[in-house]
Amino acid sequence: MNFALSAQPLSPRLPLAVVVALAAIYLLTGLQHDPWKHEDAIHLGIAWGFLNSSDWLVPAIAGTPWPHTAPLYHWLAALLGKLFGGLLGFHVAARLATALFGALFLVALAGAARSFFGGNAGRIAVLLALGTLGLLLPLHEAQPGIAGLAFAALAWWGAGLILQGRRGGAVLLGLGLGLAFPAHGLAGLVMALAVLPAPILRRDWIGLALALLIAVPLAGAWPWALQHAAPEFWAQWWRNELAEATAGRHWPQGQHLEQLGWVSWPIWPLALWSLWLHRADAGRLALPLLGVLLALSWYLSGPPRTLALLPLLLPLLLVAASGADRLRRGAANAFDWFGWMTFTFFAVLIWLGASAQALGWPAKLARNFERLAPGHVVHYSYFVLAFAALLTTLWLLSWGLRRASWRPSLRWAGGLTLMWALIASLWMAWIDHYKSYRPVVQSLQAALPAGIDCIEQLGLGAAQRAVLDYYTGIRTVPASAGRQCAWRLVVAQRDRLLTPGWQEVWQGHRAGDRKERWYLDRRAD
Numbered sequence: 001m002n003f004a005l006s007a008q009p010l011s012p013r014l015p016l017a018v019v020v021a022l023a024a025i026y027l028l029t030g031l032q033h034d035p036w037k038h039e040d041a042i043h044l045g046i047a048w049g050f051l052n053s054s055d056w057l058v059p060a061i062a063g064t065p066w067p068h069t070a071p072l073y074h075w076l077a078a079l080l081g082k083l084f085g086g087l088l089g090f091h092v093a094a095r096l097a098t099a100l101f102g103a104l105f106l107v108a109l110a111g112a113a114r115s116f117f118g119g120n121a122g123r124i125a126v127l128l129a130l131g132t133l134g135l136l137l138p139l140h141e142a143q144p145g146i147a148g149l150a151f152a153a154l155a156w157w158g159a160g161l162i163l164q165g166r167r168g169g170a171v172l173l174g175l176g177l178g179l180a181f182p183a184h185g186l187a188g189l190v191m192a193l194a195v196l197p198a199p200i201l202r203r204d205w206i207g208l209a210l211a212l213l214i215a216v217p218l219a220g221a222w223p224w225a226l227q228h229a230a231p232e233f234w235a236q237w238w239r240n241e242l243a244e245a246t247a248g249r250h251w252p253q254g255q256h257l258e259q260l261g262w263v264s265w266p267i268w269p270l271a272l273w274s275l276w277l278h279r280a281d282a283g284r285l286a287l288p289l290l291g292v293l294l295a296l297s298w299y300l301s302g303p304p305r306t307l308a309l310l311p312l313l314l315p316l317l318l319v320a321a322s323g324a325d326r327l328r329r330g331a332a333n334a335f336d337w338f339g340w341m342t343f344t345f346f347a348v349l350i351w352l353g354a355s356a357q358a359l360g361w362p363a364k365l366a367r368n369f370e371r372l373a374p375g376h377v378v379h380y381s382y383f384v385l386a387f388a389a390l391l392t393t394l395w396l397l398s399w400g401l402r403r404a405s406w407r408p409s410l411r412w413a414g415g416l417t418l419m420w421a422l423i424a425s426l427w428m429a430w431i432d433h434y435k436s437y438r439p440v441v442q443s444l445q446a447a448l449p450a451g452i453d454c455i456e457q458l459g460l461g462a463a464q465r466a467v468l469d470y471y472t473g474i475r476t477v478p479a480s481a482g483r484q485c486a487w488r489l490v491v492a493q494r495d496r497l498l499t500p501g502w503q504e505v506w507q508g509h510r511a512g513d514r515k516e517r518w519y520l521d522r523r524a525d
Contacts, residue, residue: 013120014120014123014124014127014404014406014410016123018410019123019126019127022127022130022413022414022417023103023106023126023130025391025417025421026130026139026413026416026417026420026421027099027102027103027139028099029420029421029424029425030140030420030421030423030424030428031092031095031096031098031099031140032088032092032424032428033428033431033432033435033436034091034432034435034436034437034438035091035142035436035437035463035466035467035470036141036435036436037435037437037463037464038463039141039142039143039307039463040141040142040143040463041437041462041463041464041466041467041470042061042066042069042142042462042463042466043069043073043074043077043141043142043143043144044077044090044091044094044095044142044466044470045061045062045462045463045465045466045467045469045470046059046060046061046066046069046071046074046466047074047077047078047081047094047097047142048078048081048090048094048466048469048470049061049062049063049469050071050074050075050078051078051081051082051090056071056075056078057071057222057225057226057229057230058226058229058230058233059071059074061462061465061466061469062465062466062468062469062475062476063469063475064465065230065233065236066462067233067236067237067240068237068240069144069185070144070181070182070183070184070185070188070222071182071222072144072147072179072182072183072222073097073101073142073143073144073146073147073183073184074144076097076100076101076147077094077095077096077097077142078094080093080094080096080097080100081093081094084096090470091142091470094142095140095141095142097142097147098138098139098140098141098142098143098146101146101147101149101150102139102146102150104150104151104153104154105129105146105149105150105153106126106129106130108150108153108154108156108157108172108176109122109125109126109129109153109156109157109314109317109318110122110123110125110126111157111160111161112125112153112156112157112159112160112318113125113317113318113321113322114160115157115160115161115163115164115169116160116163116284116287116288116318116322117284117318117321117322119325120325120405120406121321121322121325122321123406124321124324124325124406124409125317125318125320125321126413127406127409127410127412127413128266128267128270128317128320128321128324128409128412128413129313129317130412130413130416130417131266131267131339131409131412131413131415131416132263132264132265132266132267132313132317132416133262133263133264133265133266133416134262134263134264134265134306134309134310134313135313136416136420138307138310140420143307144183144184145184145187145307145310146310147183147184147188148180148183148184148185148187148188148191148310148311149184149191149310149311149313149314150183151175151176151177151179151180151183151188151192152176152180152188152191152192152311152314153176153314154172154175154176154179155172155173155175155176155177155180155191155192155195156176156192156195156291156314156315156318157169157172157176158170158171158172158173158174158175158176158195158198158211159173159195159198159199159287160198162198162199162202162204162207163198163201163202165202165204167206167207169198169207170199170204170206170207170208170210170211170214171210171211171214173195173198173199173207173211173215174210174211174212174213174214174215174218175214175215175218176192176195177189177192177193177195177196177211177214177215177219178214178215178216178217178218178219179218179219180192180219181218181219182218182219182221182222185241185244186241186242186244186245187244187298187308187310187311190294190295190298190311191291191295191310191311191314193294194287194288194290194291194294194295194315195287195291197287197290198287199211223238244302245298252300252301253304255304256299256300256304258304259304259305259306259309260299260309260312263306263309263313264309264312264313264316266335266339266412267313267316267317267320268316268320270320270323270324270327271292271316271319271320273323273324273327273331274319274320274321274322274323274324275289275319277322277323277326278322278323284322285319285322287315288315288316288318288319288322289315289319290315291314291315291318292312292315292316292319294311295309295311295312295314295315296312298311298312299311299312324406324408324409325405325406325409326405327405327408332405332407332408335408335411335412336407336408336411339408339411339412339415340399340411340415342415343395343411343414343415343416343418343419344395344396344415346419347392347395347418347419347422350419350422350423350426350427351388351392351422351426352365353365353369353426353427354378354380354388354426354427356368356369357369357376357378357426357427357430358378358380369430372434372512373430373433373434373511373512374511375433375511376429376430376433376434376511378429378430379429380426384425384426385425387421387425388421388422388425388426391418391421391422392418392422395414395415395418398411398414433511433512434510434511434512435510435512436510437464437467437468437471437510438467438471439508439510439511440508440509440510440518441467441468441471441472441474442471442472443506443508444468444472444474444489444506444508444518444520445471445472445474447505447506447520448474448487448520452486452487454477454483454485454486454487455474455476455477455485455487455488455489456476456477456478456479456481456483456485456487456488456489457476457477457478457479457488457489457490457491458479458488458489458490458491458492459490459491459492460476460489460491461491464491476489485523486522486523487520487521487522487523488502488520488521488522488523489518489519489520489521490518490519490520490521491516491517491518491519492516492517492519493515493516493517494514494515494517496517496519498521499521501523501524502521502522502523502524503521503522503523503524504519504520504521505520505521505522506519506520507519507520
């Protein structure tokens with residue numbers, strides 16, 4: 001089998017300025033929302049904990065160790081929150097870590113695709129990433145998986161350079177492998193491990209030694225420090241990582257295929273086309289296909305979670321980029337037309353939603369917005385409206401783009417960027433009103449007497465404890481701790497049964513949440 005990765009024929013050059021502008025708009029819009037439930041709130045809470053603690057080794061939520069994540073992302077998020085929190089607010093400034101790691105991912109992805117396939121593959125890979133549905137939310141929340149993805153892409157870039165005989169590739173390979181582990185644990189390594197054969201295939205033993213010399217200390221520094229400073233936490237964290245990788249593995253379910261279909265859209269059909277295109281020269285795709293198989297086995301043998309698909313998207317993007325600008329004319333036109341119609345339709349819907357919020361028209365749609373987030377009052381600044389109108393105008397003008405092999409990829413990247421930017425500009429305040437815990441926990445704080453230092457909690461998840469600590473500084477203790485606190489905070493369904501011996505003092509809920517209720521109880525004297 002031929003592993004030499006020859007360059008594909010050059011296509012008309014895709015303007016770099018267009019790719020950079022799209023990436024900047026994509027990465028920097030939509031970071032301004034409040035902490036949202038689950039992953040976003042949890043990881044912002046960990047970064048907030050680092051900033052307000054002298055212990056930067058052990059990730060914790062509201063003072064309780066959280067042995068389910070690696071710390072590298074949160075370190076950067078905490079530093080950015082410290083530097084720019086006064087200007088932007090901590091949670092917005094901390095999410096700049098996602099934008100920075102996202103930018104590193106796109107740069108390294110472009111370098112990897114260019115080094116493997118040449119031509120326009122690097123820029124097309126970036127466009128395909130910007131158009132991939134499964135990357136949209138992780139790239140706009142506090143998400144350490146994006147850090148793992150960035151360093152894995154760096155390792156892939158290094159592997160491509162090694163296969164070209166360039167010594168600098170070993171440095172990138174070592175950096176990527178070494179930092180993927182403290183960024184995202186074993187899942188980060190899964191993203192990068194498929195590139196290890198690159199120096200072996202090249203018989204570059206010096207490059208392999210150099211890569212390992214860089215990778216091993218970087219990967220081992222945090223575990224080594226933990227073993228000395230917090231051995232119990234390290235043992236628990238490592239058990240959790242091994243359990244994620246081995247225990248509970250089971251046969252694939254229908255939900256796996258459902259998630260796989262939409263999370264990797266539209267790159268999976270392009271990847272299949274690329275496989276057909278290069279069927280006579282399988283060596284061109286050998287390493288990316290190895291990465292696909294490794295990540296796919298990791299995903300399919302575990303519980304169906306969309307974030308578990310992140311390791312798959314990187315090699316799948318590389319496979320898709322190898323043939324995306326060589327679609328047959330009919331397929332390229334269909335792909336282009338479908339993207340245009342899809343995102344134009346969604347842009348119209350978003351503008352109609354904005355009209356319903358601001359003007360009450362269409363009336364039925366306005367009633368639905370009010371029903372889902374009662375009490376929300378919309379305020380659109382002239383700048384926001386001008387920004388949204390400018391992007392929409394540019395999208396409409398893009399219908400006249402000249403025919404080029406990269407136009408369908410650009411269409412999907414531009415369309416998803418437009419859709420997200422319009423949502424961030426015109427709907428984000430409404431979504432925040434619907435999803436934010438800020439009013440709930442601030443109302444809770446007002447209901448508590450001053451000087452309370454012991455509050456039991458029952459039913460609070462990690463995300464809820466994180467936002468409670470972030471907005472109010474209130475930290476609860478588990479009911480199982482046996483502290484016999486005079487106050488208790490309960491998160492339960494509506495119409496809960498009050499436990500004998502307690503009196504309800506307050507209750508609250510998010511504006512759009514019809515099920516979850518927060519209750520503050522006081523122990524009866």
